[in-house]
Amino acid sequence: MVERRRTVHDIASRKLRGRKIRSSIYIGFIVSAIVVALIPLGFIVVALLVKGAHVISATFLTATPVQPTLFDQDNIGGIGNAIVGSLVVDGIAALMAVPMGVVIGLYLSERSTRTATILRSVSEIMTGLPSILFGVFSYIYIVTWMRGYSAFAASVALALLMTPVISKAAETALRDVPLSLKEAGLALGARQSTVTLKVILPYAFPGVFTGVLLALARAVGETAPLLFVIGASIIYDWNPAHPSTAMPLMIFNYAGSFYESQQAAAWGVALTLVVIVFALNLAARFVAARMRREQY
Amino acid sequence: MEQNISTGGSTAVLTAPAMRLRQVGVAFAGRTAVRNVTFNVDENKVTSLIGPSGSGKTTLLRSLNRLHDLTKTAVVTGDIYLRDLNVYGGDLPTTLLRSRIGMVFQRPNPFPTMSIYDNVVSGLRFNGIKDRALLDEAAESALISAALWDSVKGRLKAHASTLSGGEQQRLCIARALAVEPEVLLMDEPTSSLDPVSTQRIEELMTELKQRVTIVIVTHNMQQAARVSDNCAFLLMAEDRAGELIEFATTEKIFHNPDDPRTLDYIQGRFG
Known part of the structure; x- marks a missing residue:
């Protein structure tokens, strides 16, 4: 030995x-x-x-765009309308995608039926689809139905894009909820639905919320799904039924412009967008870390 | 042994066992885990389920509040009665059954997203009770019963996770008590705790049996001897299914058991 x-x-x-x-x-x-x-x-x-x-300046962030002329090439106005457009489009998209994604995630985490398997495959395929296809879908069903371009049509396209991302994150977070907590709830006489609402979802919230913010960060930067459903607008317009615009589209339009001032503006919008996306990511991490710390 | 089964006269009701198990069996995916268990759980007594690992103690305990319902492949056979109500016979909804039969688990499992207070009253809230005064009163009374009130009364809003392991388990006991169950199931409630916390919970059980009937699973024989009035000894049979070898008063099981296998186990010859 x-x-x-x-x-x-x-x-x-x-x-x-x-x-x-x-x-x-x-x-x-x-x-x-x-x-x-x-x-x-x-x-x-x-x-x-x-x-x-x-x-970037206060005017740039708040004013509406002005079409420059050959005599006044530097007067391009601002991107306030695009920021508002992005807020409306992404906000409504989130309102549709969050409940849908969370419910699907809940279903996928709780059930292992054939339906769940199919739903999961469909959801995974959807995350891999070229984003422009969601625009095509929205054009065929929403734009033709509403007989016109609208912020809402753009929201639908983005919601379809966000839903599988959210449902995946939600499923993962909900699966991580310890069985002992569900049992504790049920053993107290709670119904399954009560346990889901009061025990499972609060526990999984940081994970679900992170997924929502990441999906939102992706949607905020998307151009392709909006291209032929959102129309165009150069004024402040909060009405989702009206045509609108969004920051990524502004980059797309300005980058190909004849005027150097607009080309520079494209960089400005891009920087604004990156800052917003970065802030969303940071917020996601911060919230997740903070809530995890509170739980343990 | 069977004298209490017929319910009739008032004396019979007064002495009626809190729960009765008749030929209870549990199988998972066709494989028998526990078979043919028959005994009575006497009111305001502590009944312990003892036996080596794999003898089906926890499986049997979890059949009492229908916790096996969560497992699709699980089948419970035989009859289990809470008073006169057939637990598996549809006599009362599972949610109501579980609010009348509380449970404390092996590892403390307070809801980590809730405060101490919210944890204690969670069972009441789950069952639709919103009256603030009632909740406050129930919380205080349950925490006092669980010997936790003095150490947490100043920080009821704090997260449950700020408590020590032993305190968390007493919080779980308080949470179960707040719903005012008639029976409290305890699944090795001290197996993850240190000796001091274990002792406090054992003392607690002796006090608690004034108001609630306790069924405890333990693989610590000294614990069973210390806290329980009646004892069910289970053992794994040839086919790995748990069987009830002997049910008697703790006194008899530990000093003068009928079955030689009980004696062997008590004397530490196996298990």
């Missing part, structure tokens, strides 16, 4: 050097992979700051 112990220790100490070398090689791989991934991101952020920061 003592003999074997010595053998084990001898081998372990001889192998230690090799293990250390291998460990540093792997760490080197990981670090370089991170750097490679961060370089393009760094370039984008720097480009946005350099080209976009000087455009």
Whole structure:
């Protein structure tokens, strides 16, 4: 026994050097992979700051767009209407997608029926679809039905895009709820629906909320689904039944403009958008971390 | 043994057992886990289920409040009565049954999203009680009964997770008591606790049996000897199904059991 112990220790100490070398090689791989991934991101952020920061001002964020002329090329107004448009479009999309996504996630986490399997596959396929297809769907069913472009049609397209993202996050979060808590609820005489509402959902809330914010962050930046359903607008318009515009579309339109002032404005909108998306992501992480800490 | 089964005269009702088990069996996906268990749970007594691992103690306990309903493959056979009500016979809705038979689990499982107060009154709220005064009163009384009131009365709004393991388990006891159950099922309630917390919960059980009938699963024989009045000894049969070997007063089980296998287990020869 003592003999074997010595053998084990001898081998372990001889192998230690090799293990250390291998460990540093792997760490080197990981670090370089991170750097490679961060370089393009760094370039984008720097480009946005350099080209976009000087455009942004209070007027730029609040005024409505003005069409520049050859004699007054720098007067382009602002993007206030696009910010409002994005708020309306994304807000209504979230109002539709959140309940739908959470209910689907709940169903997927609680049931293992054939329907659930099919629903999960459909949902996974939907996350992989090119986003422009949601625009096509909305055009066929909403635009033709409403006989015109509208912010609402854009919301429908984005809601379809967001729902599978939310349902996936919700399913994962809801599956993580310990069985012991469900049992505790049921053992107190609660109905299954009460346990779901009062025990399961509150526990899973941080995860669900993170999923919602990430889905929203994705939707805020989408251009393709809006292209041929939202129409156009250059005024402040909160009515979802009216044509509208959104920040990504503004980038799309301005970037191809003849005027340099509008090209610069495209960078400005892009920077604004990135800041908003970044803030949403940060908020998601913050809320999730904070609520987890409160629970334990 | 069977003298209390017929219900008739008033004396019979007064001495009627809180629960009766008749040929109870539990099977999962066709595989028998517990078979043919018959005994009475006497009112205001502590009944302990003892036996080695795998003898079906917890499985049997969870059949009493229909917690196996959650498992699709589970089938409970035989009859279980709460007073005169057939637990599996549709005599009362499962939710009402569970508010009359409370449960405390192996590991403390307070609702982590709720405060101490909200945890205690959660069962009442789940059952539709909203009256603030009633909730406050029930919370205080349940926390006092669970010997937790003095240490938490100043921080009822604090999260349940701020309590120690032993306190969390007493919170779970308070939560179960607040619904005013007639029977309290305890599934190895001290197995994850330190000796001091264990002792407090054992003392608590002796006080609690004045107002509630207790059925406790324990694999700690000393605990069964200390706290229980009656004892059911289960053992795994050849086919791995749990069987009731002997049911008697704790006194008899520990000093003069009828079955040699009970004696072997009590004396630590196996298990």
